[in-house]
Structures are given as C-alpha cells and as structure tokens.
Amino acid sequence: MKHLTIIVPDGENNLSSIVGTYKIFTRANAYWKEKSGKELFRIELAGVSKEIDFHEGLFTVRPHTHITAIAKTSLVIIPSLNHNFQSAVKENKLVIEWIEKQYKQGAEIASICTGAFMLASSGLLDGKSCSTHWAVADTFRAMFPKVNLQTDKLITDENGIYTNGGAYSFLNLVIYLVEKYYDRQTAIFCSKVFQIELDRQSQSEFTIFTGQKLHGDDMVQKAQAYIESKLEEKISVEALSSQFAVGRRNFDRRFIKATGNTPGEYAQRVKIESAKKAFETSRKTINEVMYDVGYSDVKAFREVFRKITGMSPLEYRSKYNKNALA
Structure with a gap:
C-alpha cells in the first residue's frame, strides 16, 4: 500500500x-x-x-x-x-x-x-x-x-x-x-x-495584473508608470528606451530582470487588464473597449486577449457581466 x-x-x-x-x-x-x-x-x-x-x-x-x-x-x-x-x-x-x-x-x-x-x-x-x-x-x-x-x-x-x-x-x-x-x-x-x-x-482568467513593482529599479518603475498612463496609445519600445536615454538592448534587459516581462508583454498585460475591467463593469462594445486600450485590429486584440486570459473578449464579457447581456 x-x-x-x-x-x-x-x-x-x-x-x-x-x-x-x-x-x-x-x-x-x-x-x-x-x-x-x-x-x-x-x-x-x-x-x-x-x-x-x-x-x-x-x-x-x-x-x-x-x-x-x-x-x-x-x-x-x-x-x-x-x-x-x-x-x-x-x-x-x-x-x-x-x-x-x-x-x-x-x-x-x-x-x-x-x-x-x-x-x-x-x-x-x-x-x-x-x-x-x-x-x-x-x-x-x-x-x-x-x-x-x-x-x-x-x-x-x-x-x-x-x-x-x-x-x-x-x-x-x-x-x-x-x-x-x-x-x-x-x-x-x-x-x-x-x-x-x-x-x-x-x-x-482569475488573475488581476498589477505589475511587479518591488524591484527597486527607478528607471523601470518610471517606464512602467508611463506605459500604464498611455493605455490608448501604441507604445514604441524604441521611443520609450530613448526617452530614458538607455540603449534598447540594455532597456529590455533591465525591464525583464525587474518585472519578469518584456516591455511589449508588459504593455499588453496592462492593456488587457484594463479591457477586462471595462468588460466587467460597463456596457461598452468589444470594439469600443478595444479602441480604449490602443488596439485598432479586432483579430490582433482577440488573439492577445485570449493568450492572456484563456478566453475570447465576448466569452469573458458574457461570463463576468450579466448586465451587458440585458
């Protein structure tokens, strides 16, 4: 036994x-x-x-x-x-x-x-x-x-x-x-x-993304704050790194070390977290939410949303916002 x-x-x-x-x-x-x-x-x-x-x-x-x-x-x-x-x-x-x-x-x-x-x-x-x-x-x-x-x-x-x-x-x-x-x-x-x-x-689907902030790298924290404040924009990592006067490769390396994500992944997660909250609490359409978080291509938005949450935007909204269906 x-x-x-x-x-x-x-x-x-x-x-x-x-x-x-x-x-x-x-x-x-x-x-x-x-x-x-x-x-x-x-x-x-x-x-x-x-x-x-x-x-x-x-x-x-x-x-x-x-x-x-x-x-x-x-x-x-x-x-x-x-x-x-x-x-x-x-x-x-x-x-x-x-x-x-x-x-x-x-x-x-x-x-x-x-x-x-x-x-x-x-x-x-x-x-x-x-x-x-x-x-x-x-x-x-x-x-x-x-x-x-x-x-x-x-x-x-x-x-x-x-x-x-x-x-x-x-x-x-x-x-x-x-x-x-x-x-x-x-x-x-x-x-x-x-x-x-x-x-x-x-x-x-249950994760609430808040971003790793306990790392002590001041430059990365400022970059995170910038990404989080520009939800509706498509952020260029090249432009972001030059804004902090850091080479792209070094910027990526520091960002990954501090947060566990590349700058691009981090921006995606922040945008999708905002989209999830909109689907949970508002009656906005899929397209309206998509534009609010800086996406213009429905297919690309759907793919990123599913990759991060395991569900389509429509499935997520249907599950977490019954009022949106009324």
Missing part, C-alpha cells in the same frame, strides 16, 4: 486545503476499494505539534502522527499558508528538511497555493516550474529568484513535483493527482461527487 502524507504545518495556514485534500483522497480510496478490494493509500496527517489551532482557536486539527515517525512516504501534500511566509518557513524548518529528504528517497511532492513558499524553501523547486496564487507572485519571485514561476498555469507537473495556483483551485490539483495515482474513472467519480471541473489547466 502507498502512503500519503498531508502536512499540517505549525503557524497560520489554511484549513480548507487540508480538509478538502483529506476528504477527496478518502473518497477516492473508498471507491478504489469497491472496485479492487483494497485501498490504494494509507492517508495520514502529520506535523510537529500535537494540536494546531485555526481561525483564532475556532477549529483545531490533531495530526495522526509526528512527521519524524514517517520514515518513508509516497506522496506529500503541503497545504496553503496564510500570508506571513517568512515566519511560516522559520517555524517549519524540521518539516521542510523532512520534505527534502522524502523527495530524495523517491516521494513525490505537491504544494497547494502558497504552500509553494515552503516547498521552494527546501531548494527542490530551483530551476523548475512552479505556480502559486497570482496575488503573491511578486513576493515569491523576490524570495526565490531561481524558481521558474508561471502564475498563468493552474497546475505544474515536473520531476515528481506538483504545484498549483490559488485558493480553491487546489481542488483541481487534487483531482489531477487522483487521476495520476488511481485512474481516470476514479477522477471522474470524484469530480462528480465533489462537483469539481475536470481538466482545468489555467488560472489566467
């Missing part, structure tokens, strides 16, 4: 991702037993404290066992943390060392939402792809520059390490893992019982 360890970290963390993971895997186990006569996983909650409080003591979790009592496991799941990441990493050094050791012994590791901060602290994500909640992307990049952060992705799967996007999208990761470890039929069963959409791969 395989062994599944659901981590219950010390400090503030997210109860729903622990309970949800436990419930879905328990149900998958029961379904598997009906089919094959035996359970696939022995499921244990493990931590370093006998009891951990949530929501100012309103809820309490008592892990099955201490982390050090598990010599070998097959799959480790790290739940979402609350937002004091540095404190969470300090409080859970023993857990992080244990996770690293288990991976080296052949275990697979999955992190939920901001649990990626614990996983990245182990060094196991260096040079690998990773997702986390889009709202903490800047902080994550600053803390872990060696990790290839991809916040558009809902799930990453690389070398036995899985990560996922934010909040309740952890349910999609758990269904993904159920299919990996059990089979497609069990994943479909669980998706129907818990009413979770199968095969969701992107969190793009």
Whole structure:
C-alpha cells in the first residue's frame, strides 16, 4: 500500500486545503476499494505539534502522527499558508528538511497555493516550474529568484513535483493527482461527487495584473508608470528606451530582470487588464473597449486577449457581466 502524507504545518495556514485534500483522497480510496478490494493509500496527517489551532482557536486539527515517525512516504501534500511566509518557513524548518529528504528517497511532492513558499524553501523547486496564487507572485519571485514561476498555469507537473495556483483551485490539483495515482474513472467519480471541473489547466482568467513593482529599479518603475498612463496609445519600445536615454538592448534587459516581462508583454498585460475591467463593469462594445486600450485590429486584440486570459473578449464579457447581456 502507498502512503500519503498531508502536512499540517505549525503557524497560520489554511484549513480548507487540508480538509478538502483529506476528504477527496478518502473518497477516492473508498471507491478504489469497491472496485479492487483494497485501498490504494494509507492517508495520514502529520506535523510537529500535537494540536494546531485555526481561525483564532475556532477549529483545531490533531495530526495522526509526528512527521519524524514517517520514515518513508509516497506522496506529500503541503497545504496553503496564510500570508506571513517568512515566519511560516522559520517555524517549519524540521518539516521542510523532512520534505527534502522524502523527495530524495523517491516521494513525490505537491504544494497547494502558497504552500509553494515552503516547498521552494527546501531548494527542490530551483530551476523548475512552479505556480502559486497570482496575488503573491511578486513576493515569491523576490524570495526565490531561481524558481521558474508561471502564475498563468493552474497546475505544474515536473520531476515528481506538483504545484498549483490559488485558493480553491487546489481542488483541481487534487483531482489531477487522483487521476495520476488511481485512474481516470476514479477522477471522474470524484469530480462528480465533489462537483469539481475536470481538466482545468489555467488560472489566467482569475488573475488581476498589477505589475511587479518591488524591484527597486527607478528607471523601470518610471517606464512602467508611463506605459500604464498611455493605455490608448501604441507604445514604441524604441521611443520609450530613448526617452530614458538607455540603449534598447540594455532597456529590455533591465525591464525583464525587474518585472519578469518584456516591455511589449508588459504593455499588453496592462492593456488587457484594463479591457477586462471595462468588460466587467460597463456596457461598452468589444470594439469600443478595444479602441480604449490602443488596439485598432479586432483579430490582433482577440488573439492577445485570449493568450492572456484563456478566453475570447465576448466569452469573458458574457461570463463576468450579466448586465451587458440585458
């Protein structure tokens, strides 16, 4: 029998991702037993404290066992943390060392939402792809520059390490893992019982782009402010770099290093974010919004919008603005 360890970290963390993971895997186990006569996983909650409080003591979790009592496991799941990441990493050094050791012994590791901060602290994500909640992307990049952060992705799967996007999208990761470890039929069963959409791969439509501003490069910050103030214009990167008396190649290099985007990509994301807000809150037509954010070619606007959000402008407006359809 395989062994599944659901981590219950010390400090503030997210109860729903622990309970949800436990419930879905328990149900998958029961379904598997009906089919094959035996359970696939022995499921244990493990931590370093006998009891951990949530929501100012309103809820309490008592892990099955201490982390050090598990010599070998097959799959480790790290739940979402609350937002004091540095404190969470300090409080859970023993857990992080244990996770690293288990991976080296052949275990697979999955992190939920901001649990990626614990996983990245182990060094196991260096040079690998990773997702986390889009709202903490800047902080994550600053803390872990060696990790290839991809916040558009809902799930990453690389070398036995899985990560996922934010909040309740952890349910999609758990269904993904159920299919990996059990089979497609069990994943479909669980998706129907818990009413979770199968095969969701992107969190793009939920992202609110604010731009990486925590980098300390004054020239790039001014360039960002300029791009954000000229939504209706088609910005020439050549003209922008000369405005700051910096060569084009050096300008691009500094901009990418600071923000994670090329100047062109950054301008696209700012424009599309503005378009999304217009579709959510106004009755403007697709063409009106397109002109407002500096596009004159419907096909080009549609392609960029879909690339960034995963949806067409019409699909996005229909989903997020019922009034526009009235």
